[in-house]
Amino acid sequence: MNFNPKKKTSNFILLIAGFAIVSLILWNTNSFFRKFKEEERYKMEIWATAQSELLQSSATTELGNLTLKVFQSNTSTPMILVNKDGSIRVNNMPQEILQEKGEIEKIMKKFASENKPIIIEDNQEQLATLYYGNSEVLNKLKYYPIALLLIILLFGTVIYFLFKTNKASEQNKLWAGMAKETAHQIGTPLSSLLGWNEMLKTENINPDITIEIEKDISRLQTITERFSKIGSLPKLEEHDIVEETQKAYDYLRLRSSKLIQFSFDSKIKKMPVLLNQSLYNWTIENLVKNGIDAMKGKGSISIEIVPEGNHVNILVSDTGHGIPKNDFHTIFNPGFTSKKRGWGLGLSLVKRIVEEYHKGRVKVLSSSKEGTIMQISLKTNT
Structure with a gap:
């Protein structure tokens, strides 16, 4: 927990500054989008004026250079021109669309939702209606804020995980x-x-x-040795896994309540494994003590050693209340505990000792209301 008020204030200032920067970028992008859209509307109105001249001109009338230039300059904005006689002409779009009446009507509705149609008229007489959509540049610009937010979110996520x-x-x-x-x-x-x-x-x-x-x-002395090894790579030596497990078992059996029934069974007489005695015994003790806590001090604890190929499995069973299936992995996280009093460090230490120091595996083999079986799997040295 952080009790440093200066650090909290600086974090709050950074948060406000970040929010302000993002808001400024989004506002600026939105303003630019609106301005660009207004300019495109103005260009389309000029095009509509040129189209009005075209519709009013006769076949023998020559169009001015400016009108021709207006028609030739607009090559990016998709347009649909509906004349008063019902004929339809499309610009900057595939001509095949004209053959599909249903499709052209959908596009006209879409254009009308994006931009207000322009009425082309002369002396209050409607000559045509111009439907136009957003240009490719404007469409890309429309999604720019979303892309920007995703980039900022990704950047923030990376910073968060680095900090964490x-x-x-x-x-x-x-x-x-x-x-x-x-x-x-x-x-x-x-x-x-x-x-x-x-x-x-x-x-x-x-x-x-x-x-x-x-x-x-x-x-x-054993406890002192264990604590001194935390944070450093312990030395592994060849030991008999059956003998070392039996030592931890005997120590706990003699010092536990008489209400706990202990049993030990090994399918092998001897099996050499690279171990750190102190840390391995600590692992067995943690698993057994967790089982005793789960049984609330009354029940049965059994330890079984079973060979499996070039590995040996150590099974620690109890008759406690069991572990929910969705907690099979989270119980090994530091701080996770189901007890009212506890730091949630026991099983996280077990996982670290077995998997990081001994290159083995530890998992919940099975669990139900009748009890739980924890399994340690270590590679043999044979």
Whole structure:
């Protein structure tokens, strides 16, 4: 969220300026269109005057040079001349149109809607009616504002996505920096806890206590390692996918509610895969915890490992309320959450770890009111 009033003011000023520029361009284009249309109307009135002279002249009368020049100069405006005897003549249009009476009437109606017909008369006697349409240049000019708006819209869309991408990049850098700083801050008290635990071992206390403290310290070290890897490319090493998944499974099973029934099944005994142990375990934990939340702390969680060609699939199933089909892809977007409290980062981290770091795939395999199956697919190292 942006709380900088100066930035908001500048954005508002830019928006108003952009709107003003677009409005000015459209107004100027519209004014130019009207002016051009008026000039074309004036030319057609001159042509109609010349036509009046032609209709009044006898066969032996010679037309003046100016009248001839008027007829010869107009080669772009489509015209239909209807004489008082009903005969029709077309200019700057295919002559074949005259053979189609229905078509010529449609064109006359179209011309009349574009421009008011000009009545050619002499001494209040109507000699003919001139119907004319917009010239090719005027028709192109008519669509110019639309083309201009589309260009501006396209330009604005490109700028918006560039800004959005840049903002997302800045946010990613911020989150990565915060994660690394968190890992750094945890490191100091963690080192102190290690020292205090060693001192406790020298005292006459139950050794089970120090063993459990060591487990929690190890857990904090794992969390610190995970946060330190955010924003950087982690190192992948060959590990047994069955063993690593079993580790994550055992850790969660021992620390979860007794109301949750856990089951683990692998169709293979061993399968080497290039992994980052810490991040992979984090992925399994996130999927299992999401399943537990979906079941509201009561139900069944199962993890199954199934080989498929040169890939291995890890299936995490729960008996929760399910995911709507139209949310199958959006649940992996940062910020998406169906919980009242939550940041919506768990599944987005899962997607990033699996697809960006491990070059695998993660998806909702199936979901209904009876539960959901999430699938991770990784390439084997065999």
